[in-house]
Amino acid sequence: MDYISPATCADVAFRTMWAEFEWENKVAVNTVIQNEKEFLSHIVKSTNMKCLTPPSALEGECGFLAANLYAKSIFGEDALVNLSIEKQGDGKLSGYIRIRSKTQGIALSLGDKITLKQKGTV
Structure with a gap:
């Protein structure tokens, strides 16, 4: 991803862009990684x-993780x-990664x- 660089924006700006774009x-999670934060x-x-x-x-361990990236x-x-993921009973992660632009x-x-x-590991 040579053409994009990490950046920051306010929560309000993120939500506004999310609604407008x-x-x-939508990419389904399919990984061998079993830890939410590691994924x-x-x-x-x-x-x-x-x-x-x-x-x-x-923080904490509840089996769910949702995060916004920009x-x-x-x-x-x-x-x-x-990114919205959930740890299943068998230890695998499931969920979706939604990209908007x-x-x-x-x-x-x-x-x-x-x-x-x-699919790779860190």
């Missing part, structure tokens, strides 16, 4: 995005990701990258 790519870390590293969800909101492309376009290209290429990279 037309393109969404989040792997996705952040693989996509070159910044996790906007504060660490305090990710990045900007070298062309000034915003890339938004919402103003343009189709970023949503599709980020989705392809996540599909390829999510």
Whole structure:
């Protein structure tokens, strides 16, 4: 993901963009990683995005994890990701990674990258 870099934005700005952006790519979680935080870390590293969800909101062990990620492309376009996962009874993670952007290209290429990279380990 050479053309995007981690960036920050306020929660209100993230929610506004999420509501306005037309393109969404929904990728099902399919990984051998069994720890929610480890999987989040792997996705952040693989996509070159910044996790906007504060660490305090990710503390504890409850079997669920939801986090928002954000990045900007070298062309000034915003890339938004919402990761929502749940630990199943067999220890596997399930859920979805939703990508939203103003343009189709970023949503599709980020989705392809996540599909390829999510199976790996950190």
